[in-house]
Amino acid sequence: MTTSTSARTLIRGGTVVTADQTFRADVYAEDGVIKAVGPDLDAPSDVTVVDAGGCYVMPGGIDPHTHMQLPFMGTVASDDFYTGTAAGLAGGTTMIIDFVIPNPKQNVMEAYRTWRGWAEKAAADYSFHVAITWWDDSVHADMGALVREHGVNSFKHFMAYKNAIMCDDEVLVNSFTRALELGAMPTVHAENGELVFQLQKQLLARGLTGPEAHPLSRPTAVEGEAANRAIQIAKVLGVPLYIVHVSCREALEAIARGRMDGHRVYGEVLAGHLLVDDSVYRHPDFEVAAAHVMSPPFRPKEHQAALWHGLQSGTLHTTATDHCCFCAPQKAAGRHDFTRIPNGTGGVEDRMAVLWHHGVNSGRLTMNEFVKVTSANAAQIFNIYPRKGSIAVGADADLVVWDPAATKTISAKTHHQNVDYNIFEGMEVTGLPRVTLTAGRVAWQDGDLRAVRGAGRYVNRPAFAPGFDAAAKRKEALKPRGVDRG
Ligand SMILES: C[C@@H](CNC(N)=O)C(=O)O
Ligand SMILES: [Zn+2]
Numbered sequence: 001m002t003t004s005t006s007a008r009t010l011i012r013g014g015t016v017v018t019a020d021q022t023f024r025a026d027v028y029a030e031d032g033v034i035k036a037v038g039p040d041l042d043a044p045s046d047v048t049v050v051d052a053g054g055c056y057v058m059p060g061g062i063d064p065h066t067h068m069q070l071p072f073m074g075t076v077a078s079d080d081f082y083t084g085t086a087a088g089l090a091g092g093t094t095m096i097i098d099f100v101i102p103n104p105k106q107n108v109m110e111a112y113r114t115w116r117g118w119a120e121k122a123a124a125d126y127s128f129h130v131a132i133t134w135w136d137d138s139v140h141a142d143m144g145a146l147v148r149e150h151g152v153n154s155f156k157h158f159m160a161y162k163n164a165i166m167c168d169d170e171v172l173v174n175s176f177t178r179a180l181e182l183g184a185m186p187t188v189h190a191e192n193g194e195l196v197f198q199l200q201k202q203l204l205a206r207g208l209t210g211p212e213a214h215p216l217s218r219p220t221a222v223e224g225e226a227a228n229r230a231i232q233i234a235k236v237l238g239v240p241l242y243i244v245h246v247s248c249r250e251a252l253e254a255i256a257r258g259r260m261d262g263h264r265v266y267g268e269v270l271a272g273h274l275l276v277d278d279s280v281y282r283h284p285d286f287e288v289a290a291a292h293v294m295s296p297p298f299r300p301k302e303h304q305a306a307l308w309h310g311l312q313s314g315t316l317h318t319t320a321t322d323h324c325c326f327c328a329p330q331k332a333a334g335r336h337d338f339t340r341i342p343n344g345t346g347g348v349e350d351r352m353a354v355l356w357h358h359g360v361n362s363g364r365l366t367m368n369e370f371v372k373v374t375s376a377n378a379a380q381i382f383n384i385y386p387r388k389g390s391i392a393v394g395a396d397a398d399l400v401v402w403d404p405a406a407t408k409t410i411s412a413k414t415h416h417q418n419v420d421y422n423i424f425e426g427m428e429v430t431g432l433p434r435v436t437l438t439a440g441r442v443a444w445q446d447g448d449l450r451a452v453r454g455a456g457r458y459v460n461r462p463a464f465a466p467g468f469d470a471a472a473k474r475k476e477a478l479k480p481r482g483v484d485r486g
């Protein structure tokens with residue numbers, strides 16, 4: 001179902017904040033596209049006027065890491081593409097990049113079509129990273145079709161989850177090589193799945209079955225090793241790399257080393273990893289501890305300071321949520337075996353507010369840096385800027401009118417996410433979306449959510465600079481050199 005985007009909307013009286021500018025201006029949108037940005041714009045007839053007085057007008061948030069209705073660990077994530085994108089709109093996020101995750105040996109194109117069907121009901125725009133969970137010639141071919149015909153320019157690799165969707169080095173090397181040929185970005189979930197598997201077995205054998213064992217099975221060295229390995233593999237192959245949910249100092253330092261070596265490595269950090277620490281796993285109530293089971297796990301406090309410094313210094317580039325919700329009855333599957341607790345937590349509704357409060361209000365980030373890490377950088381890294389992540393004529397009218405004085409206490413009792421727990425429960429934040437517009441239409445205003453099921457559109461993300469064929473380049477490099485007689 002498509003909704004009219006011929007709505008004419010004038011956002012009046014605000015201060016526009018983009019990744020690089022802050023200036024007083026009105027914004028006029030028509031047919032879902034920004035048509036004018038400037039002071040004191042005239043209001044044509046039959047226009048909807050949005051009062052942005054005292055507010056900032058920013059590009060709508062882009063969450064580059066969600067899993068709506070993901071089938072995982074024997075159950076299905078509780079937010080679907082409609083409820084999850086609606087909750088995102090309530091929090092100022094106007095686009096998600098979700099994941100197609102084929103089962104091993106499942107045809108990649110078939111999995112892609114399945115996820116496309118599920119996402120038809122989305123209330124905001126969406127796109128997909130496609131996970132490569134196995135390898136053969138059909139995967140090589142399907143990656144080409146996805147890039148050339150379906151607007152996919154990023155491929156995900158889980159280095160964790162052994163005996164499920166974990167990639168070994170053979171898959172990583174083949175898929176990274178193919179990504180380079182195609183001009184696509186490989187991304188990784190960097191945890192050494194073999195180590196996790198062995199540590200889980202050891203912990204269970206010692207009778208440690210509760211959620212407090214979850215972080216013990218995934219120490220930071222397990223993430224640091226995998227991050228470094230993925231970076232070195234990408235470096236040898238000459239392909240860029242994006243590391244999702246960087247949660248600890250070891251992974252951050254691997255990225256910093258790679259970047260210092262001149263390698264194109266990007267890092268993503270979750271709002272949760274910036275603000276929630278590992279004490280949650282020692283909560284006496286199983287439900288509270290299990291609600292926080294996700295991977296990589298929440299870490300000791302000292303890693304959060306490092307992650308904030310990573311964001312401030314440009315070693316980390318995007319913020320996300322890894323929104324993958326499971327309610328208490330689903331988490332209870334692991335009541336007597338923590339390895340069976342479905343991994344995942346929420347956050348798509350709260351990311352922008354918690355980052356504004358703890359990032360901008362605290363002085364860690366400027367407002368422009370806030371726009372970079374919640375929207376513009378993800379748009380640039382995944383090649384949809386300035387259509388997304390900017391406020392400019394011709395860009396999509398995905399906008400948020402941000403009230404820096406508005407306050408609320410985050411709670412599962414009041415959030416719109418379809419999950420019975422909130423990892424930011426009780427957190428008081430100042431700075432909230434007053435209005436969120438998707439394709440020029442008001443979807444959230446002063447607490448009233450008017451998300452439209454099916455209004456979201458699939459966003460094609462073009463390949464990067466013409467992917468050259470790495471094989472040809474390697475052949476050239478290996479050609480015997482004639483003696484150079486000077
Ligand atoms: C399966 C997915 C969500 N779950 C999680 N992060 O624990 C992921 O690993 O990113
Ligand atoms: Zn090839």
Ligand SMILES: [Zn+2]
Binds near residue numbers: 244245295
């Ligand atoms: Zn992951």
Ligand SMILES: [Zn+2]
Binds near residue numbers: 066067324
């Ligand atoms: Zn994820």
